[in-house]
Amino acid sequence: MTGVHLYRHLDEMAPWNDRLQVLEVAGIVDEAPEVKTFTFRSDAQTWFRYKPGQFITLELPTADGPLMRTYTLASSPSRPFSISITVKAQAGSIGTRWMFDNLKRGSRIKARGPAGDFSHHNHAAGKYLFISAGSGITPMMSMLRWLNDCAPWTDIAFVNCARRPEEIIFRKELELLGANMPGLSLGFMIEERSSRESWFGHMGRIDAVRLPLLSPDFHEREVFCCGPDPFMRAVRTMLEATGFDMAHYHQESFGAPPVEIPPPATTEAGAVVPAEATVPVRFASSNVDGQCVPGQTVLQAARASGVRISAACEFGLCGTCRVRKVSGDVEMNHNGGILDEEIAEGYILACCSKPLTALEIEA
Incomplete structure (x- = not known):
């Protein structure tokens, strides 16, 4: 791509099309222990259109065959020339570990999306509470980055839980945003101290006693929650116990909903269709x-x-x-x-x- 073609206006470009274009790795950054941010651009000159909090699905060409993995976008659509995902390599993870070991600047990879309904764009409110744990911070960061660019006066309580201080993802950026966004209040909570960093903030796990300390008016806020399933269950149970209106609670989960066993198929006359019918x-x-x-x-x-x-x-x-x-x-x-x-x-x-x-x- 020649230099002159790098500087086209947005209205001269078409949106990225996952049926026609693939992603090219534009940068890789270490965020925390075993956590990396991968930034992508289109292999054609296109821009990215999505809602803050949505996700994409990557097709990873592993040695055992293509592996599909879904990752939330941490970037903001207010900066549409690239997208980024921030991923943590858990013990035994296959897809993320493959990315750590194989993706380099210039690598190309197939992707599908964006998709998903977990976005504050779908639930406009005067006040928000973003609660996250671990890498569940990524959709919250996407929404916060958009709000910083487009509505920096918004009233946001941002609560993030981590095991140790050094495992708080995006901590430096969050502290910078906290200094520049007048309506943003940050609340970090860790489970155990670390020899690597001193800590003078909240300790323990989020509960009905600690949440009001971090967000006293949480009953008045639109709540978004993301993290490991046990964490989200605990937050949901806690809010329900306090009488929170759960119509204003939203959580991101890639787990399948309960499976309902359908009744036997019938014809218009009401007769049961034989099991061998195909x-x-x-x-x-x-x-x-x-x-x-x-x-x-x-x-x-x-x-x-x-x-x-x-x-x-x-x-x-x-x-x-x-x-x-x-x-x-x-x-x-x-x-x-x-x-x-x-x-x-x-x-x-x-x-x-x-x-x-x-x-x-x-x-």
């Missing part, structure tokens, strides 16, 4: 004809037929398994992983779509 599914790009048994999704039918459809969350949230339907009808119960305009174009999510008639898809 629906033909044509996988056009693979030139494979398969069968989908009652209750089975298109993704399950594809796997049974030896057809690979990329998938990550597998419950309709991430949008990774989006494929175009050529003909036929499906019942699709998703969790926000596909846009209305994509549905209008004929796309479905294979993981949560069940054929109602003979089906042909591009896969």
